[in-house]
Amino acid sequence: MALRVLLIGDLHLGRRPVRFPPENTQPSRGTWGQALSARAAWERTVELALEREVHAALLAGDVVEKNEDRFQAFGPLEAGVGRLRKAGIEVLGVAGNHDDIALPRLARAIDGFRFLGEGGVFELACVETGGGAFGVLGWSFPERVYRKNPLERLGEELRRKVDAFCGGPVLGLLHTQIGGGEKSYAPTRQADLESIGVSGWFLGHVHQPSLAAGRVAAGTRPLGYLGSVSACDIGEAGPRGPWLATIEDGRLARLEQLVLTPVRFERLVLDLSPFDGASESLVDDATDALRKGAARLAEEAAGAVRPPEALALRLVLTGRHARHRELVQHFETLVQEAEWSYSPSGIVCYLEGLEDDARPALDLEELAETQGPIGLMARRVRELEDAAPEEPDADDARMLRVARDLLEDLIAVKEGS
């Protein structure tokens, strides 16, 4: 018989995306603020837990964005935990650096929420469910800023108990910075974590998921970040959601990411080089390409367990184009005026930002032959480029771009005169 455990990473109830879709668009219900909130992600998580008939749900810390948000978080958290408990699902959680005060208080006030590792002391809980028993080894942040290695407080006795735990596999639940230095939050080393006899470590804190989905090979033990449950900015690009662990015959057999983020962030790279610089419809052609790219990403996002309501795109311009500046200005306006949207597959795509990595198509050789400031600048840029290393670092690359921008500015001045 299979035992299903839902593993929930950084939820951050109270958090909202930094930028919403244009005002002339609408989510399937409510406002964008509601539809794209962490609360909406939590509600999707609860729905999926019921749908997949999981036996337990584990929260890996930072359930609440800020300790002060606990009053607003109480209602949705209580309602969700209530629905899970009513369906016979066990709910356990540990606190992270964002909810060191909020989570223990909420857990005390909510019926059936088991808070683990209070006060920064590791705790081994036995979870008995209709699908079988398993253990959870958990630790909670005792205060907001905790810079010591939590494993220092995992005694020999508890280590032995984990090794000898007879009820089933033990899942490790911890909010930590692997490989972190003395200025990071609850830093641990991977080797230390591996030295504990759990069947897997499911970690909170880093919002980029690092676990591998699929079958867990015999003899291997997963160790990684669950990631955030929903995204808030381009720093959280890609699929987001909780993970489903399946335990079969007393061992961890499968891991699956249940992608359900209400808003998904993606980078959309648009190469300007192929566009015909002589075309009168250049700007329309480039905008068409943006639409096509959005449609492709929306189609991919629509394949999620729960498709997003919105797809926030960071438009990244690359390549070279003679009318580079004109194109950049066009897309800048689209981003700033926040009116561009496109809704293929029922997902509202919008622009959350622009990165211009494209360059003007300048014929340096030709320009360097000319007299006056433009020729002088072109010769300087050419020297700079010749002197630059094959793979310039970020600073060098930026300086080269600034130099080329100056050249482009000089050309614009001349053309404008």
Ligand SMILES: [Mn+2]
């Ligand atoms: Mn977090």
